[in-house]
Amino acid sequence: MTQDVETSRAAGEPSVPGSRARRVPTSRASRASRDARRPRGRRGRGRRKAPQPGKTVFKVIAASLLSLAMATGVGVVLVYNNWNNNLKREDVSTLLSNRPAKEQVAGPSEPLNILVMGSDTRAGKGNGIDGEAGGGLSDTTILFHLSANREFAYGISIPRDTAVMRPECKRKGGGVVPAAGGYEKWNAAYAVGGPSCTIQQFEQLSKIRVDKYVVVDFNQFKDMVNALGGVEVCIPEDIDDNDHDIHLKAGTREIKGNEALAYVRVRYRVGDGTDTQRTRRQQAFIGSMISKALSADMLARPDHLIGFMNAATSSLQTDFKSIAQMADLAVTARGTGADNIKFVTTPWAYSDKVSGGIEWTPEVLKLWQLVRKDKPLTPEFLKDALSAGDKPDGTASAGTPGGPSGTTSGSASGSASNSPSGTASNGATNGKPGQTPTQDNGLSTSGREQAGLCT
Numbered sequence: 001m002t003q004d005v006e007t008s009r010a011a012g013e014p015s016v017p018g019s020r021a022r023r024v025p026t027s028r029a030s031r032a033s034r035d036a037r038r039p040r041g042r043r044g045r046g047r048r049k050a051p052q053p054g055k056t057v058f059k060v061i062a063a064s065l066l067s068l069a070m071a072t073g074v075g076v077v078l079v080y081n082n083w084n085n086n087l088k089r090e091d092v093s094t095l096l097s098n099r100p101a102k103e104q105v106a107g108p109s110e111p112l113n114i115l116v117m118g119s120d121t122r123a124g125k126g127n128g129i130d131g132e133a134g135g136g137l138s139d140t141t142i143l144f145h146l147s148a149n150r151e152f153a154y155g156i157s158i159p160r161d162t163a164v165m166r167p168e169c170k171r172k173g174g175g176v177v178p179a180a181g182g183y184e185k186w187n188a189a190y191a192v193g194g195p196s197c198t199i200q201q202f203e204q205l206s207k208i209r210v211d212k213y214v215v216v217d218f219n220q221f222k223d224m225v226n227a228l229g230g231v232e233v234c235i236p237e238d239i240d241d242n243d244h245d246i247h248l249k250a251g252t253r254e255i256k257g258n259e260a261l262a263y264v265r266v267r268y269r270v271g272d273g274t275d276t277q278r279t280r281r282q283q284a285f286i287g288s289m290i291s292k293a294l295s296a297d298m299l300a301r302p303d304h305l306i307g308f309m310n311a312a313t314s315s316l317q318t319d320f321k322s323i324a325q326m327a328d329l330a331v332t333a334r335g336t337g338a339d340n341i342k343f344v345t346t347p348w349a350y351s352d353k354v355s356g357g358i359e360w361t362p363e364v365l366k367l368w369q370l371v372r373k374d375k376p377l378t379p380e381f382l383k384d385a386l387s388a389g390d391k392p393d394g395t396a397s398a399g400t401p402g403g404p405s406g407t408t409s410g411s412a413s414g415s416a417s418n419s420p421s422g423t424a425s426n427g428a429t430n431g432k433p434g435q436t437p438t439q440d441n442g443l444s445t446s447g448r449e450q451a452g453l454c455t
Contacts, residue, residue, distance in 0.1 A: 083323040086313035092213070093319070095170040095196040102209045105374040107148020112329070113371065114144045115213045116155075117190060117198055118221070140282060141186065141198065142343075143208070145371050146329075146336075152376050154342040154385070155286070156367065157279045158202075160187040162346065162360065163353035167204045169197035183353040195317065206368045215317040222261045223311035224289070229304060230254030231288045233263060234392035234454035241269040252393055252454070260285075271452030276345065276358065280386070280443070280451035283343035287388035291338045339389035344381050386443055394448055394455045 105111060118140030141158045166180035171193035180188075189197040199210050225231050232254045239248040246262045246269075248255075255263060264282050271277040293308065313323065320326050346367065351359035367381060377385060445455045 083309055083313045086310070086316060087320070087323070088317045089319065089321070090172070090195070090317055091319045092172070092196040092199065095172070095174075096200055096203070097170070098204065100203055100207045100209045102211075103372050103374075105148050107374070109148050109150060111148040111374040112144075112146045112211045113208055114146070115199055115202060115210045116140070116142045116144060117195060117213065117215045119190070119215055119217045139187065140279075141202075142286075143202070143206075143210075143371070145374075147376070148374050150336055152340045152342075153336050154344060154377055155283070156371070157283060157343065157345045158186055159276045159279050159345065159348065159358060160185060161275050161354065161357045162186040162348065163351050163357045164201065164205060166192075166197075166201055169193050169200040171196060183357075185354050185357060206371075208368055208371050212319055214320075218261055218265075220311065220314055220316065221264070222257060223314060224308060225256045225260045227304060227307035227311045228256075228289065228292050230256040231260060231285060231292055232392050233285060233288065234394065235263075236449075236452065236454045237270075239266060239270045239452075241266055243268065272450045276348065277451040279345055280447070281453060283345075283386050284390070284392070284451075284453055287338075287341070287343060287386055287390060288392060290341060290388040294338055337389070339387055341388040342377055342382065342385040343387070344377065344385045382442075384443055384447065390442065392454065394445070394453060 139160060141160070143156045143158070144153065145156070146153045162185065163183040164186055165182075166184050166189050168179040169177050169189065169192075171177055177193045177197060186201075189201040193200075195213055195215055199213055202208070203210060232252065234252040235248055235250045238250050239246060241247070244266070246266045248259065248263060248266070264278075264285050267273060267275060267278045271281070309323075344367070347361040347363040348358040349361050351357045353359060363380070366378070369375075370377065370381075443451075443453075448455045
């Protein structure tokens with residue numbers, strides 16, 4: 001017995017010219033004969049395909065986009081093209097010279113070094129939150145290193161007040177910017193030549209090749225936070241900076257909008273008031289953002305996902321070719337996990353080479369070597385690290401080993417600098433009686449206090 005799959009049409013309904021009805025077997029004998037002709041693995045109902053966890057994130061994103069398209073009538077292609085059009089793509093590789101070679105390492109993928117620059121421009125609606133002038137400098141510089149095996153990643157912050165000898169570089173349009181005649185602050189390179197001069201400076205001083213770069217401004221950052229529905233922070237004490245009209249109440253809660261932007265920008269009336277400790281708060285905030293973005297709730301909400309991608313790509317300056325290339329990188333990094341994403345600061349000491357500046361200590365050479373060799377952070381750097389999986393209140397996440405170890409924050413090899421002010425390279429007091437113990441894996445309690453983070 002067979003059944004025409006198109007006989008569901010009403011009796012007497014005329015057939016479509018040229019159409020042929022496909023007939024499928026419906027009797028038990030016919031189905032048995034059909035199954036006998038199939039390969040063994042496909043007989044009957046067939047074997048269920050083994051799950052592929054690697055594609056889970058990609059499938060959720062695709063399903064979310066499809067759901068949105070079906071619900072609103074907006075095509076997935078239009079959404080994708082909108083994200084691509086948001087990108088301000090600028091390849092600066094032709095402006096770079098004397099680039100360091102990338103060392104070959106073992107792994108299923110290639111290790112990636114992405115230099116992220118946060119422009120401090122106050123131009124544009126919503127960027128003048130703190131009343132400062134900005135000047136178009138790179139307020140934040142972080143090198144993100146993603147391992148070849150995609151099992152670990154870390155971000156290395158370079159404080160903007162770091163004293164360096166800026167090398168010669170080329171700006172957009174081909175103009176040559178002469179090398180500095182003396183020490184300048186790190187962020188001066190962005191002011192004189194934009195991303196290309198900052199990349200040139202980083203590569204020449206670290207001997208690390210940059211694979212990709214990204215530039216984010218204040219307003220774009222704020223929109224990303226809003227799209228996430230807010231990011232959780234813990235503020236130990238009320239912050240009242242009347243000079244810059246920044247007022248934040250103490251407590252653990254999610255913040256967004258101008259409040260979030262004010263938090264990452266505030267420097268005075270919190271912690272010890274230094275730029276290096278503001279860098280610590282920015283690291284903690286970015287870590288909390290990553291944790292929120294990776295959460296199941298985020299992936300399950302198409303509206304949040306679309307909003308976040310719109311905000312993340314809006315006017316984004318980068319040399320990534322497309323959203324697809326960025327998404328492919330995200331998928332390959334899916335297994336890293338928030339607890340395996342660390343944030344550290346280049347080892348430093350106070351310096352009089354520039355006004356209110358700092359300078360790198362010799363330990364920075366060890367840090368650059370780890371990046372070049374694609375190695376995880378060693379204990380001397382991990383003890384001062386913040387994790388994307390850490391809780392805002394200062395307690396370690398479930399995946400972070402260790403607790404109070406009884407070692408002081410300046411006790412690990414290479415952690416203390418010969419600072420004229422008597423401070424350790426992580427900004428914590430070095431060797432003072434009664435110093436708060438640190439954790440085996442994380443920033444010390446005293447270090448969190450100085451940064452204005454909860455302990």
